[in-house]
Amino acid sequence: MHCPSCNASNTKVIDSRHLSEGHMIRRRRECNSCLKRYTTYEKVQLEMPVIVKNDKRREPYNREKIQKGVNKACQKRPVTAAQINRLIDDIERHISESFPYEAPAKQIGEITMLKMYLLDPVAYVRFASFYWNFKDINGFVSSLQKSIGKMDEEIRNDQRSL
């Protein structure tokens, strides 16, 4: 980390603080050369696993891909950009804890749907409609019912373990 004032490379951290549920770190630094103090905001970057698609092909994890789908589903819903960011941070934390090396794309779809359901049910239904891409309404409705039943059960189990 170079000093923004004199460009010296030896600076020391004098204070470190986690912000917004641990995803950001604010650091107060002091330059050892000119003694000026400044603050840096650093995003905690999780090590993400490789994604295994349904056809077994592997691809690097791509946050923008999830973000695009979530943004589209949340259009004109009372959901803020900060909430979407937190939702994706949550998904990433969950994936990297459960699947350190390789994560099935299907699991990511499922955890994303659960988080969307908790955030905004209408956005969840929209997200599910892009995700499943059903051609007929009956298939979509019965999948929706199954998915919601499963998620409600998971949510109940989570509450019990709290």
Ligand SMILES: [Zn+2]
């Ligand atoms: Zn300096």
